[in-house]
Amino acid sequence: MADANGNLVEVTGVDKVFHRGSEDIHVLGGLCLKIPEGEFLALMGPSGSGKSTLLNLLAGLDRPTEGSVTISGERIDQLSERRLAGWRARHVGLVFQFYNLMPTLNAARNVELPLLLTHLSRTERKKHVEVALSVVGLNHRHGHYPRQLSGGEQQRVGIARAIVTDPTLLLCDEPTGDLDRKSSDEILDLLQALNQDQGKTIIMVTHDNDAAKRASRIVHMNKGKLTTDAAA
Amino acid sequence: MVAAMNWLAQVIAVTSFGIRTLPERRGAAAAAAFGIAGVVAVMVSVLSIAHGVNQTMDKSVSSRNAMVLRSGSDTEMTSGFSNDTAKIVAEAPGIARNEFGPLASPELFVVIDLIKSSSNSDANVPLRGIAQAAYEVRENFQIVEGRKFEWGRNEVIVGSAASREFSGLDVGKSILVGSEPWNIVGVFSTGGGVAEGEIWTDASVLQPAFRRGNFYQSVIVRLNSEDSFTEFKDSLTADPRVNVKVIRESEYYAGQTAILTAVITGLGSLIAVIMGLGAVFGALNTMYATVSARTREIATLRALGFKTSPVLISILMESLLLALIGGTLGGALAYFAFDGFEAATLNWSSFSQIAFSFRVSGSLLIQGIAFAALIGILGGLFPAIRAARLPVATALREL
Numbered sequence: 252m253a254d255a256n257g258n259l260v261e262v263t264g265v266d267k268v269f270h271r272g273s274e275d276i277h278v279l280g281g282l283c284l285k286i287p288e289g290e291f292l293a294l295m296g297p298s299g300s301g302k303s304t305l306l307n308l309l310a311g312l313d314r315p316t317e318g319s320v321t322i323s324g325e326r327i328d329q330l331s332e333r334r335l336a337g338w339r340a341r342h343v344g345l346v347f348q349f350y351n352l353m354p355t356l357n358a359a360r361n362v363e364l365p366l367l368l369t370h371l372s373r374t375e376r377k378k379h380v381e382v383a384l385s386v387v388g389l390n391h392r393h394g395h396y397p398r399q400l401s402g403g404e405q406q407r408v409g410i411a412r413a414i415v416t417d418p419t420l421l422l423c424d425e426p427t428g429d430l431d432r433k434s435s436d437e438i439l440d441l442l443q444a445l446n447q448d449q450g451k452t453i454i455m456v457t458h459d460n461d462a463a464k465r466a467s468r469i470v471h472m473n474k475g476k477l478t479t480d481a482a483a
Numbered sequence: 484m485v486a487a488m489n490w491l492a493q494v495i496a497v498t499s500f501g502i503r504t505l506p507e508r509r510g511a512a513a514a515a516a517f518g519i520a521g522v523v524a525v526m527v528s529v530l531s532i533a534h535g536v537n538q539t540m541d542k543s544v545s546s547r548n549a550m551v552l553r554s555g556s557d558t559e560m561t562s563g564f565s566n567d568t569a570k571i572v573a574e575a576p577g578i579a580r581n582e583f584g585p586l587a588s589p590e591l592f593v594v595i596d597l598i599k600s601s602s603n604s605d606a607n608v609p610l611r612g613i614a615q616a617a618y619e620v621r622e623n624f625q626i627v628e629g630r631k632f633e634w635g636r637n638e639v640i641v642g643s644a645a646s647r648e649f650s651g652l653d654v655g656k657s658i659l660v661g662s663e664p665w666n667i668v669g670v671f672s673t674g675g676g677v678a679e680g681e682i683w684t685d686a687s688v689l690q691p692a693f694r695r696g697n698f699y700q701s702v703i704v705r706l707n708s709e710d711s712f713t714e715f716k717d718s719l720t721a722d723p724r725v726n727v728k729v730i731r732e733s734e735y736y737a738g739q740t741a742i743l744t745a746v747i748t749g750l751g752s753l754i755a756v757i758m759g760l761g762a763v764f765g766a767l768n769t770m771y772a773t774v775s776a777r778t779r780e781i782a783t784l785r786a787l788g789f790k791t792s793p794v795l796i797s798i799l800m801e802s803l804l805l806a807l808i809g810g811t812l813g814g815a816l817a818y819f820a821f822d823g824f825e826a827a828t829l830n831w832s833s834f835s836q837i838a839f840s841f842r843v844s845g846s847l848l849i850q851g852i853a854f855a856a857l858i859g860i861l862g863g864l865f866p867a868i869r870a871a872r873l874p875v876a877t878a879l880r881e882l
């Protein structure tokens with residue numbers, strides 16, 4: 252649920268400091284970002300600028316050192332480790348650069364995984380899996396294992412897994428980073444369709460200008476700060 | 484309820500991924516399982532010795548039998564009294580009778596040197612001089628080959644275990660007792676027990692051969708009933724003419740092997756613990772390797788919202804599974820290699836040999852597998868905790 256100003260995500264004054272031995276690494280400093288519901292945001296910036304770190308904070312995979320992260324009106328930076336796990340299961344769909352599928356599970360089983368964290372019955376789960384796989388156009392490959400699928404197909408299974416629980420937010424860290432142009436375009440078509448037809452709020456980290464152009468807004472990061480903020 | 488089902492589904496899902504990926508890690512997994520198999524095999528084999536000795540002792544005794552020794556003696560070897568004492572004992576109340584009189588057998592117990600067939604080494608074998616009543620006192624006595632010895636002649640019968648364990652104890656051959664050869668005329672069984680490791684002859688022939696005069700070392704009696712023991716004991720203890728010790732046969736044999744079985748059990752347990760520690764490190768190693776091999780998978784599951792406990796349990800389960808496979812393998816190895824394996828060991832009380840069989844019993848196998856499970860849990864615990872504590876964001880970026 253978005254706030255009064257229509258913002259689904261509100262990042263305010265966020266610092267993130269990592270400790271490596273005695274060294275403090277300041278990755279994010281005083282970062283503020285608002286994302287309205289239904290936006291497709293592309294996050295760009297040089298390597299090491301803190302894009303993945305920010306995405307992890309939005310995903311509830313990590314907590315800021317300072318500042319607040321509010322999603323759907325909930326301060327997730329204040330949730331315990333345990334509650335965050337439950338929150339992630341309910342609110343975020345994650346798409347990884349290297350797909351992160353379970354090699355021992357077939358496509359349908361991989362997509363079903365997040366549903367094991369819900370209260371859905373086996374038949375309901377099966378139905379959801381079918382819908383998600385047809386959205387990504389892979390229903391006919393449901394029995395195939397990751398090693399039997401191309402990179403693009405594996406990423407589509409990854410996207411099906413991310414959307415099967417109908418999450419509030421879809422977070423993609425370089426989803427096309429490991430794919431050729433053609434497969435990338437298919438994945439981007441898919442993300443765009445999810446955003447435009449189903450109103451999904453998507454945040455995508457990318458190095459690829461063509462990919463970023465598909466988004467409704469591009470945000471540039473450098474050294475832990477937002478630099479430009481341009482509507483696409 | 485729903486939450487519990489949901490949690491269980493997570494546990495099952497995460498555990499099954501782990502187990503399905505086991506073939507990819509089969510080398511390390513097999514090494515851990517075989518390590519544990521070795522521990523269990525050794526532990527079960529050693530303990531089966533104590534078990535076998537105990538079982539031999541249990542079979543040696545009838546709860547209706549009592550044994551009379553000289554007061555102050557703990558063994559037949561160190562006991563001794565005159566024929567007069569033996570006669571007074573035989574007349575005591577509580578002893579069962581048949582048509583020939585009381586079922587009391589005054590006996591002589593000496594050891595002779597024979598060659599052990601397995602090792603070709605010298606061993607002391609008990610030679611027991613018995614009286615007529617002895618056959619009735621040992622309720623399961625039976626000739627299995629040849630015949631009984633004849634009273635008053637230099638003839639012996641050998642226990643079935645002794646005839647297998649020692650060379651030259653076949654029917655028709657003879658053994659040297661003192662300086663004379665005595666003929667072996669039969670082989671007997673007592674339905675298991677210590678007696679089967681002994682050689683028996685007529686006490687009154689044995690006495691002069693060992694220059695013992697009219698002298699015995701024990702009287703074995705069969706009581707009217709188990710409850711007659713107190714009556715029998717009290718009357719002899721109170722009798723001023725004799726100075727004897729009365730104990731149940733069961734206590735006597737339990738006492739004989741108490742030290743032996745304690746030493747074997749202690750040794751077996753010590754070996755098991757030392758080897759077990761080694762196996763715990765083996766399992767630890769394997770499971771740490773498993774956790775690092777599965778880091779990507781575990782981190783992904785955690786990122787999707789899986790809780791820590793299913794991850795923890797899955798690693799423990801995997802370790803436990805390897806341990807149980809190893810334990811079962813080790814138990815089976817011990818069983819097929821050693822169950823019923825016959826051997827003889829020194830009876831430390833009489834310095835003679837007790838023939839016994841290794842006994843790999845069901846309870847011992849369960850003990851072995853339980854020990855394996857313990858190794859598995861100990862070996863899996865720290866890796867499981869590491870897996871559960873994996874910082875998700877860091878783990879994901881390392882891949």
Ligand SMILES: Nc1ncnc2c1ncn2[C@@H]1O[C@H](COP(=O)(O)OP(=O)(O)OP(=O)(O)O)[C@@H](O)[C@H]1O
Nearest residue numbers: 269271276278297298299300301302303304305877
């Ligand atoms: N867990 C961590 N511990 C220590 N340092 C970290 C950790 N996570 C990130 N960093 C550091 O923070 C900085 C930003 O990392 P981040 O992954 O956010 O960059 P990025 O913008 O996603 O880069 P890339 O485009 O290469 O993926 C880097 O210097 C990185 O080394």
Ligand SMILES: [Mg+2]
Nearest residue numbers: 302303304424
């Ligand atoms: Mg990154």
